[in-house]
Amino acid sequence: MSTTATSTQRPSTRQTGCYVYGIVPADAELPADAYGVGAPPARVTLVPYGDIAALVSTVDVGQPIGRPDDFIAHERLLDTTAANVPVLPLRFGAVVTNTDAVAEDLLAAHHDDFAKALAQLAGRVQYVVRCRYVEPVLLAEILAENPEAASLRTQMRDLPTELTHDVRIRLGELVSQAIEAKRGADTTAVVDALAEHCVASAARPASHEHDAAHVALLAEKAHEAPLAKAVDQLARDWDGRVTVQLLGPLAPYDFVTTLSPGHGA
Amino acid sequence: MTTAVQPAGGALDRPSSSSLADVLDSILDKGLVIDAYVRVSLVGIELLTVDARVVVASVDTYLRFAEAVNRLDLSATEEQGLPGLMHNMREGGAKDKAKGAASGALEAASDKLRDTLHRGDKADTKDSKEH
Numbered sequence: 074m075s076t077t078a079t080s081t082q083r084p085s086t087r088q089t090g091c092y093v094y095g096i097v098p099a100d101a102e103l104p105a106d107a108y109g110v111g112a113p114p115a116r117v118t119l120v121p122y123g124d125i126a127a128l129v130s131t132v133d134v135g136q137p138i139g140r141p142d143d144f145i146a147h148e149r150l151l152d153t154t155a156a157n158v159p160v161l162p163l164r165f166g167a168v169v170t171n172t173d174a175v176a177e178d179l180l181a182a183h184h185d186d187f188a189k190a191l192a193q194l195a196g197r198v199q200y201v202v203r204c205r206y207v208e209p210v211l212l213a214e215i216l217a218e219n220p221e222a223a224s225l226r227t228q229m230r231d232l233p234t235e236l237t238h239d240v241r242i243r244l245g246e247l248v249s250q251a252i253e254a255k256r257g258a259d260t261t262a263v264v265d266a267l268a269e270h271c272v273a274s275a276a277r278p279a280s281h282e283h284d285a286a287h288v289a290l291l292a293e294k295a296h297e298a299p300l301a302k303a304v305d306q307l308a309r310d311w312d313g314r315v316t317v318q319l320l321g322p323l324a325p326y327d328f329v330t331t332l333s334p335g336h337g338a
Numbered sequence: 339m340t341t342a343v344q345p346a347g348g349a350l351d352r353p354s355s356s357s358l359a360d361v362l363d364s365i366l367d368k369g370l371v372i373d374a375y376v377r378v379s380l381v382g383i384e385l386l387t388v389d390a391r392v393v394v395a396s397v398d399t400y401l402r403f404a405e406a407v408n409r410l411d412l413s414a415t416e417e418q419g420l421p422g423l424m425h426n427m428r429e430g431g432a433k434d435k436a437k438g439a440a441s442g443a444l445e446a447a448s449d450k451l452r453d454t455l456h457r458g459d460k461a462d463t464k465d466s467k468e469h
Binding site: 141246280312329 | 349350351352353355356358359360361362363364365366367368369370371397399400401402403404405406407408410412
């Protein structure tokens with residue numbers, strides 16, 4: 074056993090780091106009550122350099138982050154900011170030594186790329202459309218379309234459970250494959266239906282087995298109303314089969330890497 | 339957490355804030371990655387590569403789908419039509435079950451994340467002792 078510090082003996086000097094949330098134009102104004110990660114939540118400040126600035130707060134590096142409140146604080150700060158000014162969101166968990174390192178190593182070193190990306194984002198925000206299948210309706214649809222699945226269902230119901238393991242596996246596999254195919258088609262339908270209302274779209278991988286579509290959209294903030302109307306139309310068309318949720322305006326999480334020049338391999 | 343309750347008169351759900359699951363989808367594997375741009379010390383916190391996604395295809399999933407198909411009352415679907423069934427589903431237990439499954443995955447994700455962070459801490463401490 075090594076003699077690592079334990080809970081009985083805490084280091085007398087706390088090591089702190091500089092948690093970075095995102096990058097904004099230098100003239101961005103923070104709300105007076107901007108708080109970020111940590112317990113208690115730390116005050117968020119701006120570290121400016123040239124035309125850009127980083128949203129940061131001090132974090133105690135001896136205290137692990139990753140509580141639900143930390144995730145929510147990270148996103149809330151970025152979404153609130155994005156509603157007013159363009160912002161390049163950083164992935165959760167970026168901690169830099171101190172504010173000098175933020176200014177010199179992060180902002181100065183990439184000033185022009187970041188400024189250009191922020192200019193491209195001016196007036197634009199992200200929305201997320203998430204569609205979920207209503208399971209019994211989905212399953213009935215699959216059984217109606219797939220004779221093999223329907224016949225396996227009959228076998229499963231006619232035989233004692235202990236004899237139907239393989240039948241159930243095969244049936245479940247068919248259902249799973251059918252959902253995947255439907256997900257692909259429905260995701261395309263969402264992207265096509267909303268294409269004229271956004272400047273870019275990015276399909277997200279399914280994060281739930283009932284996901285019908287999970288699509289991030291970059292859109293002009295000024296065009297939110299027609300976009301919301303188009304999503305509402307989608308929801309009406311699919312009423313009963315798929316539930317539709319629209320999130321946003323959000324920071325452009327799904328679009329920053331493609332907007333930052335020189336990042337590609 | 340946002341719920342799946344639909345507002346009256348329209349099918350679109352527009353929650354005023356993101357649920358924790360939505361937050362994790364946005365901030366854990368999206369956004370600028372700082373070390374792609376700058377070499378600074380990440381003081382004990384590793385860059386996170388957390389896969390918060392549910393594994394979609396597995397034997398357990400198959401068996402669960404089969405069970406759902408088994409329980410499915412097709413005659414009810416035919417008699418009531420889809421909207422009627424939908425209505426029952428909203429009031430029935432399926433929503434709670436779906437919610438339970440989602441938050442289960444979520445807890446797993448946060449646990450994993452915490453592990454990652456702790457591991458990051460420990461790995462750093464160990465490294466600095468060894469060198």
